[in-house]
Amino acid sequence: MATDLRISNISKIYPGCVANDNVSLQFKSGKIYALLGENGAGKSTLVKILSGVISPDNGEVFLNEKNLKLSSPLDAKKNKIGMVFQHFNLFETLSVFENLSIDATEDNKSLRVRINEILKKYNFSIDLDVPVLNLSAGQKQKVEIIRCLLRSPKVLIMDEPTSVLTEQETEELFISLKKFCDEGILIIYITHKLKEVLSLCDEVAVMRKGKVVSVSQTQNEKVETLASKMVGQKLAKIKKKINTSKNKDEIFKVKHLNFYSDDPFETNLVNLNFSLKKGECLGIAGISGNGQNELFQILSGEIITPDTSIIFRNKEIAKLNPKQRREYLMAFSPEDRISQAAVPELKIYENVALNNFKSSNFFEKGLVNERKIKEHSKKILSDFSVNTDNVELKSQFLSGGNLQKLILGRELITAPELLICYNPTWGLDVGAINYIHETLIKINDEEKSTILISTDTEELLKLSDRIAVIYKGKLSKIMPSVEVTPEKLGILMGGGSID
Amino acid sequence: MEDLLIKIEKRNDVPTTLYFFTPFIAIILTIIGGGIIFYTLGFNPIEALKFYFITPISNLYGFSELLLKATPLCLIAIGLSFCFKSNNWNIGAEGQLTFGAIVGGGVALLFYNQEGFYILPLIIIAGAIGGMIFALIPAILKTYFNTNEILVSLMLVYVSKLILDYLVVGPWSNPEGFNFPETRQFSDSARMPLLFEGLRIHAGIFIALAAVFVSWFVLYKTYLGFQIKVSGLSLKTAKYAGFKGKTMILIVFMISGACAGMAGVGEITGPIGQLHRMISPDYGFTAIIVAFLGRLNPFGIIFASLVVSLTYLGAETAQIFLQIPQYTGQVFQGMILFFLLASDYLLFFKIKFQNFNKNELRH
Numbered sequence: 013m014a015t016d017l018r019i020s021n022i023s024k025i026y027p028g029c030v031a032n033d034n035v036s037l038q039f040k041s042g043k044i045y046a047l048l049g050e051n052g053a054g055k056s057t058l059v060k061i062l063s064g065v066i067s068p069d070n071g072e073v074f075l076n077e078k079n080l081k082l083s084s085p086l087d088a089k090k091n092k093i094g095m096v097f098q099h100f101n102l103f104e105t106l107s108v109f110e111n112l113s114i115d116a117t118e119d120n121k122s123l124r125v126r127i128n129e130i131l132k133k134y135n136f137s138i139d140l141d142v143p144v145l146n147l148s149a150g151q152k153q154k155v156e157i158i159r160c161l162l163r164s165p166k167v168l169i170m171d172e173p174t175s176v177l178t179e180q181e182t183e184e185l186f187i188s189l190k191k192f193c194d195e196g197i198l199i200i201y202i203t204h205k206l207k208e209v210l211s212l213c214d215e216v217a218v219m220r221k222g223k224v225v226s227v228s229q230t231q232n233e234k235v236e237t238l239a240s241k242m243v244g245q246k247l248a249k250i251k252k253k254i255n256t257s258k259n260k261d262e263i264f265k266v267k268h269l270n271f272y273s274d275d276p277f278e279t280n281l282v283n284l285n286f287s288l289k290k291g292e293c294l295g296i297a298g299i300s301g302n303g304q305n306e307l308f309q310i311l312s313g314e315i316i317t318p319d320t321s322i323i324f325r326n327k328e329i330a331k332l333n334p335k336q337r338r339e340y341l342m343a344f345s346p347e348d349r350i351s352q353a354a355v356p357e358l359k360i361y362e363n364v365a366l367n368n369f370k371s372s373n374f375f376e377k378g379l380v381n382e383r384k385i386k387e388h389s390k391k392i393l394s395d396f397s398v399n400t401d402n403v404e405l406k407s408q409f410l411s412g413g414n415l416q417k418l419i420l421g422r423e424l425i426t427a428p429e430l431l432i433c434y435n436p437t438w439g440l441d442v443g444a445i446n447y448i449h450e451t452l453i454k455i456n457d458e459e460k461s462t463i464l465i466s467t468d469t470e471e472l473l474k475l476s477d478r479i480a481v482i483y484k485g486k487l488s489k490i491m492p493s494v495e496v497t498p499e500k501l502g503i504l505m506g507g508g509s510i511d
Numbered sequence: 512m513e514d515l516l517i518k519i520e521k522r523n524d525v526p527t528t529l530y531f532f533t534p535f536i537a538i539i540l541t542i543i544g545g546g547i548i549f550y551t552l553g554f555n556p557i558e559a560l561k562f563y564f565i566t567p568i569s570n571l572y573g574f575s576e577l578l579l580k581a582t583p584l585c586l587i588a589i590g591l592s593f594c595f596k597s598n599n600w601n602i603g604a605e606g607q608l609t610f611g612a613i614v615g616g617g618v619a620l621l622f623y624n625q626e627g628f629y630i631l632p633l634i635i636i637a638g639a640i641g642g643m644i645f646a647l648i649p650a651i652l653k654t655y656f657n658t659n660e661i662l663v664s665l666m667l668v669y670v671s672k673l674i675l676d677y678l679v680v681g682p683w684s685n686p687e688g689f690n691f692p693e694t695r696q697f698s699d700s701a702r703m704p705l706l707f708e709g710l711r712i713h714a715g716i717f718i719a720l721a722a723v724f725v726s727w728f729v730l731y732k733t734y735l736g737f738q739i740k741v742s743g744l745s746l747k748t749a750k751y752a753g754f755k756g757k758t759m760i761l762i763v764f765m766i767s768g769a770c771a772g773m774a775g776v777g778e779i780t781g782p783i784g785q786l787h788r789m790i791s792p793d794y795g796f797t798a799i800i801v802a803f804l805g806r807l808n809p810f811g812i813i814f815a816s817l818v819v820s821l822t823y824l825g826a827e828t829a830q831i832f833l834q835i836p837q838y839t840g841q842v843f844q845g846m847i848l849f850f851l852l853a854s855d856y857l858l859f860f861k862i863k864f865q866n867f868n869k870n871e872l873r874h
Contacts, residue, residue, distance in 0.1 A: 051707075063778060084516060155819070160643065282618050307678045312751065313753065314750045333751065333755070334750075334751060334753030335752065335753025335754070336753065337753075338753065346751060348747070351745050351748070352745070352747040352748055352751050353751065354748070355741060355744045355745050355748050358744065360738075362737070362741075364735065366741065366748065366751075366752040367752070368734075368752070375733075375734035375737070378733050378734045378735065378739060379732055379734070380731075380732050380733060380734065380736075405735070408523070408524070408556055489559055
């Protein structure tokens, strides 16, 4: 039976922000629809309205001309609207089957039969009796999808589903989604990845600042046209000048980096060795959870490992803590902006004082020099175009992009010789991503080095001179980025091997 | 078929004014709760509350008693605020108080037949060091052996009380004391000077006030204070910034222990004048309530110590006039903490009730 989902004049206003402004869209089964937009464009709000998490101030949703009252996620389920969120809602320590049986209405025997039918039909290979924590991200996502399929959905909404997948897993996902589509399930695919829109979807709706700015057939679109619709301005394409000169000085060298942890949620690192030249960017790719966290913490000095040798500017620094490493002109930008790199409850200038190096004189004779810190903070805010000049503002009021600019600014204003960053553009919108990419390229141009640990292959290919892949705590060989293709990275990130 | 959905959501921004106002709400709710308890016990609640909260401080002597009991509470809570602000859960201030009193009392006994201006300062310093050493035990075990400081500091309370017991019964008991479990009386030079003739309020209050100002300065104006603040909000960030986490744990425990030790000395050289078994009506535990009621803010703690001190006095008057046990004081302290935590919960989270009818959705 054909499904027809119609959103009519939906508005949602938050204090100081119109999240959805009179949004009307129509979807019909048999096609895959993309909902494209930057962070804050209103996609998530719209999806939350469709899944019953929030109610709109105005407007209606019709499914096959029936007016839906969606006041809770349960309502969405009952109306056969399925959602797969970006972050999985699974109990890690329960088995796959237990996870699926939690909200099932039938007995376990018939449920198992139905699950097996689905597995067979879509060629999913998942062991139902292993704990979810043993699954890869792609498999976890399949569990979420199976959970939706068990309710024979009419509509399936996928929220940024590929952010944690390898290239191969992404391809598999696309094949499945096309199958669902052929079977008459209406698919709405939310993303900010332009290439995925072009390769997967039939129709694309672009949202900007809460409004739908365009609806079009993807066959008439190109990456550039979609990008400019999404951002609202022509994007200058940036591409790093590859650092070719081979006879530069080595600035950083890691030898025998091993890490062993008893914690099952941490990854052991096995004999990592690499080095870095002046002005070079070394990219470290990998799916999150393959040891990046541990690697970052060892490089920053938060974890000290025995027997590791880290030489920085001809000095052994392996035993130094982060503060001491900063004195040697290293800087760090961790992945977790909100609970590690900065404290949301602190004011901007207090967060700036976290990077306290000797020459800053932030704390003279143990006393806080508030005037100095504030002056310094003002300079960061203006040099790194953070959109406020109020250093007394609590950091929690900064958007992700502005907070990241503040953190990078704090780390870079000391003119460090080496910046180590981990997913610096995670969750940011295109404007902020571009700004941060430009900044990272600029510091390489100034002969400063960077180590970029990232799960975003596009970013890595754009910024790195050489790239290695980390998989289950082991580092692949380091390749010049000109020789690397997304496919190669995908294979290595998924644990395969090349040549 | 009706289903009730309860949702708990975090509030993003809590106004600072409201944050400092909720302790007052907790106090008002405690008074109402107390009234209800008195009513169910068969008393006129207004009368009973008057005995509890007004009568004790209606004369100068009562007011002096209020300050006398607020002094140790304030001093200990100031010390605890250093620990709590940096996410170190020192629950054993009572033990640090006791051990401080033992060391300070030991020095006082050394000089039992001597006079001199230097004796009292020596005792105070000895008490502070005693408390500090005792607080270092959980701190060192936490930093080097990963033990839980809540358990260790709490259990050490009983250790110090048993040591005190042993000393006052055994080696330190008064040779002329007919085997009463108490030491000799301290000499006059070992006693806190009284502020007014006929009242028990003594110079210890100046130590507490000095601690308030020093702690305000350290917490808000120094690098140490900044590190404490950051560690309290996010240990991950403190680690990332490269703060010396272990050193800081040792320092905050030492500050906390020193304050508790001095509070212990204040008691034995002030109103008590000797060592015996019962040197503190659980000031070390009650000060935890004081610290939180005062929002870990030095000036908030002054106010909170006065309020909680009143519950001690109120319990005494209630015992005399209403013949109800003195332990009602602890009931009131418990209620303050309960209402404070409850209003904090509502301050930081909102609870939503949603009604929906499953049948409606079936078609």
